Amino acid sequence: MKKWKKWMGLSFLCLMVAGCSPGGPDDTNDDAGGTDDSGSASEEGQTTIRFSWWGNDERHDLTQEMIELFEEKNPDISVEPEYTGWDSYWERLTTQAAGENLPAVVQMDNSKLTEYISSGLALDLNNLIDEGTINMEDVNDVYQDMLVVDESTYAISAGSNGLATIYNQDLFEEYDINLEPGYTYEDLEEEMARLSEEEGEGFWGYDFVKAEYETFFHYARQFDQHFYNQEGTGVGxxxxxLENFLSIVTAWIDEGTATPHDVTVEINESGESMVANEEAGIASAASNGLIGVQTLAEADLGLNVMPNAADGEKSGNWVRPSMSFMISSNVSEEKQEAAAKLIDFITNDQEANEILRAERGVPIAAQVRENLVEEVDPTVQETFEFLEVLEERAGDPEPLPPPGEAEVRAAFDRMLESVKYDDMTIEEGVESFIQEAEQILNQ
Incomplete structure (x- = not known):
């Protein structure tokens, strides 16, 4: 059994598929204040643009190294970095947006982008793409479709991932578990129940990792349904x-196949992983989450596609941006062009991607992926291979979530907890959640 090489100092990546990365609110660069980015060139003849992102120390270091290379190759452009952790990142952007002082390039999460589009803060990038300033000729549409709204492109994917499962390869080999793509929830439950029984107390076959919200997206799509309706005014x-999905979740918990809710909450708050700790055999995850979890594990871990509903009509998965880069509409045309050159550099420059090491997700340009795959850690290589499998099986991209998505998710999680603790029936939980979701989406 081969042992993965590990990048020294690689920090744990967030398992949730919302695209977030760890980093506390105090993790901020000293000069990230918000100088005005709405003017034109600086006195030295350079165009200065601000570039903001969230993340951990590793991302900060890699991105700043990439910026230095960009400035070497583009001496007429100066880039001022602004970086922080996840929570304070959005607080700062809200303040900057209110003051019409957003950075030129903004790292964006899928769950937030619609709010910036609807507020007129995100630039339509079609002209910059048509002119070739952002070269998308080597990018398959499947990597970008989610970021195109009414034929306008509002962001460029910073890297791709997909909903996946992370599993303990050593345990699966020991117990001769082989879940080929196309396996069902029933197949998974049968094998994980056997694994739970064999491993004994303190071990569960499956860990939902508090990702039931994302997992239900995948489940509903197999029945040609969606979490949100097309108008964004209610559920789809x-x-x-949803009742059938919750029946699977609660049955697995009741039977000891999946982690109880209190255990899931505790392990997530600790920042650990039950699969890495060998307390679970398999868990829901974003595919690039494998990189961080493997650094915490002694066993070899692997990626697999999500299970199929036995009576589902199609694959529920899709390729999505792990995060993206938006250009602010409030900056000058000169800065917009400079910002576009930076995004193009991140997308297409081989040296830049050798520095960034696919830390934000699998690169979207085909040639970059092909050249980079032999340069990265074997664990990262596995995320590349997973995206190839997913690309063949993927359905149409899910639309960007509507404004209010964060509140809807919170309502879903509250409902789920009440159902898990038997404070309400599944039917009562579904009815109350749908009612609350529609109230939020129609405020």
Whole structure:
């Protein structure tokens, strides 16, 4: 059994598929204040642009090294970095947006982008793409479709991932577990129940990792349904679909196949991983989450596709941006062009990607992926291979979530907890959640 090489100092990547990365609110660069980015060139003849992102120390270091290379190759452009952790990042952007002082390039999360589009803060990039300033000729549409709204492109994917499962390869080999793509929830439950029984107390076959919200997206899509309706004014699934999904979740917990809710909450708050700790055999994850979890594990870990509903009509998965880069509409045309050159550099420059090491997700340019795959850690190589499998199986991209998505997710999580603790029936939980979601989306 081969042992993965590990990058020294690689920090744990967030398992949740919302695209977030760890980093506390105090993790801020000293000069990230918000100088005005709305003017034109600086006195030295350079165009100065601000570039903001969230992340951990590793991302900060890699990105700043990439910026130095960009400035070497583009001496007429100066880039001022602004970086912090996840929570304070959005607080700062809100303040900057209110003051019409957003950075030129903004690292964006899928769950937030619609709010910036609807507020007129995100630049339509079509002209910059058509002119070739952002070269997308080597990018398959499947990596970008989620970021195109009404034929306007509002962001460029910073790297791709997909909903996946991370599993303990050593345990799966020991117990001769082989879940080929196309396996069902019933297949998974049967094998994980056997694994839970064999491993004994303190071990569960499956860990939902508090990712039931994202997992239900995948589940509903197999029945040609969606979490949100096309208008973003309510849910896009039938009550019965969510009821059936919650029946799977609660049955697995009741039978000891999946982690109880209190255990899931505790392990997530600790920042650990049950699969890495060998307390679970398999868990829901974003595919690039494998990189961080493997650094915490002694066993070899692997990626697999999500299970299929036995009576589902199609694959529920899709390739999505792990995060993206938006250009602010409030900056000058000169700065917009400079910002576009930076995004193009991140997308297409081989040296830049050798520095960044696919830390934000699998690169979207085909030639960059092909050249980089032999340069990165074997664990990262596995995320590349997973995206190839997913690209063949992927359905149409899920639309960007509507404004209010964060509140809807919170309502879903509250409902889920009440159902898990038997404070309400599944039917009561579904009915109350749908009612609350529609109230949030129609405020």
């Amino acid at each position: 699934f039938e009550n019965e679909t």
